[in-house]
Amino acid sequence: xxxxxxxxxxxxxxxxxxxxxxxxxxxxxxxxxxxxxxxxxxxxxxxxxxxxxxxxxxxxxxxxxxxxxxxxxxxxxxxxxxxxxxxxxxxxxxxxxxxxxxxxxxxxxxxxxxxxxxxxxxxxxxxxxxxxxxxxxxxxxxxxxxxxxxxxxxxxxxxxxxxxxxxxxxxxxxxxxxxxxxxxxxxxxxxxxxxxxxxxxxxxxxxxxxxxxxxxxxxxxxxxxxxxxxxxxxxxxxxxxxxxxxxxxxxxxxxxxxxxxxxxxxxxxxxxxxxxxxxxxxxxxxxxxxxxxxx
Amino acid sequence: xxxxxxxxxxxxxxxxxxxxxxxxxxxxxxxxxxxxxxxxxxxxxxxxxxxxxxxxxxxxxxxxxxxxxxxxxxxxxxxxxxxxxxxxxxxxxxxxxxxxxxxxxxxxxxxxxxxxxxxxxxxxxxxxxxxxxxxxxxxxxxxxxxxxxxxxxxxxxxxxxxxxxxxxxxxxxxxxxxxxxxxxxxxxxxxxxxxxxxxxxxxxxxxxxxxxxxxxxxxxxxxxxxxxxxxxxxxxxxxxxxxxxxxxxxxxxxxxxxxxxxxxxxxxxxxxxxxxxxxxxxxxxxxxxxxxxxxxxxxxxxxxxxxxxxxxxxxxxxxxxxxxxxxxxxxxxxxxxxxxxxxxxxxxxxxxxxxxxxxxxxxxxxxxxxxxxxxxxxxxxx
Numbered sequence: 001x002x003x004x005x006x007x008x009x010x011x012x013x014x015x016x017x018x019x020x021x022x023x024x025x026x027x028x029x030x031x032x033x034x035x036x037x038x039x040x041x042x043x044x045x046x047x048x049x050x051x052x053x054x055x056x057x058x059x060x061x062x063x064x065x066x067x068x069x070x071x072x073x074x075x076x077x078x079x080x081x082x083x084x085x086x087x088x089x090x091x092x093x094x095x096x097x098x099x100x101x102x103x104x105x106x107x108x109x110x111x112x113x114x115x116x117x118x119x120x121x122x123x124x125x126x127x128x129x130x131x132x133x134x135x136x137x138x139x140x141x142x143x144x145x146x147x148x149x150x151x152x153x154x155x156x157x158x159x160x161x162x163x164x165x166x167x168x169x170x171x172x173x174x175x176x177x178x179x180x181x182x183x184x185x186x187x188x189x190x191x192x193x194x195x196x197x198x199x200x201x202x203x204x205x206x207x208x209x210x211x212x213x214x215x216x217x218x219x220x221x222x223x224x225x226x227x228x229x230x231x232x233x234x235x236x237x238x239x240x241x242x243x244x245x246x247x248x249x250x251x252x253x254x255x256x257x258x259x260x261x262x263x264x265x266x267x268x269x270x271x272x273x274x275x276x277x278x279x280x281x282x283x284x285x286x287x288x289x290x291x292x293x294x295x
Numbered sequence: 296x297x298x299x300x301x302x303x304x305x306x307x308x309x310x311x312x313x314x315x316x317x318x319x320x321x322x323x324x325x326x327x328x329x330x331x332x333x334x335x336x337x338x339x340x341x342x343x344x345x346x347x348x349x350x351x352x353x354x355x356x357x358x359x360x361x362x363x364x365x366x367x368x369x370x371x372x373x374x375x376x377x378x379x380x381x382x383x384x385x386x387x388x389x390x391x392x393x394x395x396x397x398x399x400x401x402x403x404x405x406x407x408x409x410x411x412x413x414x415x416x417x418x419x420x421x422x423x424x425x426x427x428x429x430x431x432x433x434x435x436x437x438x439x440x441x442x443x444x445x446x447x448x449x450x451x452x453x454x455x456x457x458x459x460x461x462x463x464x465x466x467x468x469x470x471x472x473x474x475x476x477x478x479x480x481x482x483x484x485x486x487x488x489x490x491x492x493x494x495x496x497x498x499x500x501x502x503x504x505x506x507x508x509x510x511x512x513x514x515x516x517x518x519x520x521x522x523x524x525x526x527x528x529x530x531x532x533x534x535x536x537x538x539x540x541x542x543x544x545x546x547x548x549x550x551x552x553x554x555x556x557x558x559x560x561x562x563x564x565x566x567x568x569x570x571x572x573x574x575x576x577x578x579x580x581x582x583x584x585x586x587x588x589x590x591x592x593x594x595x596x597x598x599x600x601x602x603x604x605x606x607x608x609x610x611x612x613x614x615x616x617x618x619x620x621x622x623x624x625x626x627x628x629x630x631x632x633x634x635x636x637x638x639x640x641x642x643x644x645x646x647x648x649x650x651x652x653x654x655x656x657x658x659x660x661x662x663x664x665x666x667x668x669x670x671x672x673x674x675x676x677x
Contacts, residue, residue, distance in 0.1 A: 112558035194352055197372040199399030199450065209398075213389050 034188075050187060053266035062260060081251065081268070085275065088248040091162065092230035094292035099226050100168065103177040104219070110178075113186035122182070123176050129186035138241045140168055144240065160242035168236040173229065177222035184218025185211075221286050224280065231276055248272055302364070303328050303454050303486045304349055304377075309335055309358035311344050318344040320510035321358070326454065331480050331487045333497040336507035337533070342490045345507075346456050349488060351375045363453050377458040378447035382463070384439045386431035392442055393418065393427040399450045417449035418442075420479060437468045444479070454486045461496065473499055494534045498522065506530045528657045531577040538578040538623040544568045552656065553594075559618035560597045564654035575602070575657040582653035583625035585613050587635045588644040596648040601641050611637070615647055623647070 052072070056066045075081070110121045128136060143150050144164050146157040158164045188211060196206035212219070234249035241247075248268060255265030304326040311319040312594045319341040326332050334342035346426055347353040348360060351372035360367045362375060378399070386395050393414050400410035418424040421441035431439055440460060447455055460476075461469045461590045477500045480487050491497050495505045505515040506529070514521060514530045525531035528539065542556030552568035553561045554576055561647075585601075592598050602614040602622060611632075625647060627636060639645060 048415065189383070189385070191381055191383055191385040192387060194350075194372070195379070195381060195387075197352075198350060198377075198379045199446070200373045200402035201398075202373050202402075210387060226665070 010113075050266045050269055053262045054270050058261055058263055064263060072263045073271070075264055076267050076271050081248075084246060084248050084251055084274070088231055088233075088272075089266065089275065089279065091165060091247065092227055092233070093175070095166055095230050096223055096227040097179045098166065098170045099174055100219075103174050103222070104181055106174075107178045107181040107185055111182055111188070112190065121212045125178055127173055134235060134239075136172060137168055137235055140171055141239055159240065160244045162245060164240040165237050165245050165247075168240040169230050169233060172236065173226040173258060176225040176229075180218040180222040180225065181215060182218075184215040188214060216287065220284065223287075224283070226278065227283075228280070231272065301328060302326055303362065304488065305359075305361040306345070307359040307361070309345075309348065309355045309356050309360060311341075315640060317510050319348070319355075322510070322512055324505060324512060324515070326486060326488060327503075329486055330502040331477070331500055333489045333491055333501040333504045334507055335491055335494060335497040335533075337492055339509075340507040341510040342492075342507050343458060346379075346458055346488060346490045349377055349454065350379050350456050351377075355566075368408050376453040377456055378450045378452040379458065380440075380443050380447050380460045382459045384431075386439055386442055386444040387444070388431055391428050391430060392423065395431065395442060396446045396449055398446065403450075405579065413449050414445075416574070417445040418481070418487065420448065421445045421475075435450060437464055437472065437641065440464065440472065441475075444476075448483060448485070450478070451483075451660075454488055457487060457489045459491055460489075461491075461493075463507050469496070475499060498534070506533060508533075516552055525655060525657065527578065528575050528577070529617055531655060531657050532654070535582050536624060536626075538580060538583070540576045540578065540621065540623075541655070542576065543573050544570050546570070551651075554656075555653075557619040558597050558621065560592055562654050563594050563651055564656060565652060567658055568656055569659060573660045575660050577655040577657050578623065578649060578653055579655075580612070580624040580626040582613075583623065583650050585615065585625045585627055585636060585639065586646050587639060589646050591646065595651060595654075596646060599645055599647050601643045601645055603641050604639065613639070613645075615645065617647070622647050 013030060027137050053064070054068070055068050056064045057069045057071055059065045077088075088213070106125075110118055114121055141159070142148050144156065144159055144167065145151050146159055150156065151159075158167075192210050196210050197203065201209060231247075232249050233247050234253055237245055237247040237250055241250075243250075252265045252268045255261045255268060259265075298477055302325045304324070306322050306324040307326075309319055309322050310317055315455075318339075322345065324345075334345055336342050336480055344353060348355055349362070349367075351367070351370060355368060362377060367375065375589060376631055387398065390398065393411070396414040396417050397410040400413055405413075415427065418427055421437060423441055423445065426434060426438065431442065434442065440463075443460070457476075458618075461472050471662070472495060476487075480500075489497070489501065498521075501518055503515060503517055504521050506513045506521060508529050514526045516524075521530060522534055523617070525534060525537075531537045532539070540554075540556040540558065540562065542554040542562065544552055545555050545561070546553040547568040547570045551563060552561045554564060554574060556562045556567070556576060564576070588598070590598070595614065597617060599615045599617050602616050604614075605612045609629055611627045611629060613627070614622055615625055616622050627639065
């Protein structure tokens with residue numbers, strides 16, 4: 001960046017305002033217990049079952065022997081499944097990228113140029129969310145179908161391909177990116193852009209050096225909100241990929257439902273979580289490397 | 296005429312409209328090299344719009360704008376040799392103080408070592424080099440203001456634009472910063488165009504003041520001339536306090552004029568006046584002398600009644616009713632009045648007198664204007 005200086009540790013200086021404010025909790029901690037109990041039972045409990053399953057072995061139809069077996073994880077490393085893993089992460093990454101490319105300009109336009117029509121635009125973006133995910137995806141199928149109106153007019157034949165799945169992903173998750181980015185753009189002081197232009201920064205340069213870093217928290221949040229569910233996507237590849245373009249989520253679903261093999265499904269699910277965690281940690285580190293915010 | 300290059304900024308018949316409203320209406324203005332020029336006026340007078348046109352944030356609808364003798368219409372802000380100090384400071388919150396100051400130099404492509412050296416020097420000028428690595432939010436308002444100043448000055452622009460830079464500071468700090476700004480301007484020798492609605496600020500710092508109202512420049516002159524010889528009633532009322540009287544010119548010769556303002560005595564002043572026309576006359580409160588009743592009346596000397604009296608510490612402010620029924624404000628310096636004046640009470644009969652140099656002729660009263668009847672309007676209390 002500019003003239004490099006060490007990141008300043010917030011020192012207590014005479015002019016710094018309000019250094020000694022205390023934030024003691026005003027309510028007793030046990031009020032958080034119901035939520036904690038819920039989390040423990042339905043999240044950690046379910047996780048524990050999943051972990052137990054993943055180390056178990058399938059001994060017959062609907063029969064499981066618990067133990068500590070790495071059989072299922074070895075099966076996960078089979079090239080077929082590794083390929084699906086890579087495809088899932090690549091599709092989610094590509095879908096996220098596309099969502100960012102489409103969503104950021106929309107959020108920017110809404111926040112900066114819509115004035116009092118902002119709320120209407122926000123509503124238009126949220127309203128489709130009130131419809132079931134499944135129905136929206138089926139609706140998209142009608143639009144993308146090569147025998148449908150759009151498909152016939154534009155001679156599109158993309159159903160059951162990476163393109164159809166990609167479009168489905170972006171369409172379904174776009175609002176989840178637009179909303180947090182919009183809210184950080186809303187808080188943006190546009191005088192800063194005038195100041196940057198005044199100091200010889202061209203418009204795009206001012207955007208890169210001022211707007212983007214200042215809206216980075218919304219950007220990072222939005223991208224994660226989109227990327228994480230995309231990796232676990234099940235409905236979109238099933239409907240728009242038609243079984244020809246499966247995600248790891250579909251394989252997990254099959255393992256539990258049609259194959260009746262919970263240990264393998266669990267091992268896949270745990271592996272996906274691990275892969276995702278590594279991915280997300282790297283992403284956050286890279287995304288916030290340049291600019292760290294002090295409140 | 297002077298050469299265009301003598302001026303850092305030149306407006307030639309510039310008009311800027313927002314919808315149907317002309318925020319700036321056919322303004323012609325020349326900013327001289329190295330001067331401290333203030334654009335002074337109430338909100339909505341067009342001063343900030345004028346400044347933003349020089350900065351390049353707004354483009355004029357009509358007229359020519361020259362910066363350094365060159366046509367600047369359509370030139371974007373990042374290509375102009377001017378820099379702005381914003382009212383809200385507009386410091387980049389995600390950058391350290393030194394990075395804020397070096398931002399412009401970086402855009403220009405200056406090397407790291409060079410911009411660091413220049414930025415440090417600029418911070419020294421505003422006495423903030425010890426806060427170089429802090430974030431803007433860790434600084435007080437006054438300090439942030441000085442960083443904003445350093446960030447613009449480090450660019451060494453042809454013209455520095457300041458948009459009410461002291462508006463958000465408290466009174467004491469504002470006074471200190473006025474001195475500071477003037478000192479810095481004299482030190483760096485850069486042309487300053489300063490927007491403010493605070494007449495005291497403009498009077499104390501400027502080489503020249505352009506008083507603006509409704510999109511036009513009412514008067515452009517040195518501070519003393521603006522105060523002593525306001526050309527219009529607006530300027531007279533906006534700068535300092537002013538009592539207004541209206542009356543007809545009864546005589547005008549040999550550089551003297553007399554106006555019958557209905558106060559019981561003729562009001563006489565120096566200068567030329569349009570005979571038999573209805574004119575507005577201004578009297579500064581501090582030019583009125585209040586003395587205990589002496590029954591002696593005459594030209595520029597009128598018997599009146601004290602309506603109210605207010606101690607302001609070093610001064611006394613009287614509101615006095617003239618025989619015509621009009622009220623005027625008179626301010627006496629307590630250090631220079633005799634104890635008798637100090638003891639005057641509301642209801643007392645007093646003599647109000649003034650020097651023949653005090654009355655200011657402020658132009659012909661337009662008969663159509665509804666406010667032509669008011670005889671006493673004052674503005675700006677301290």
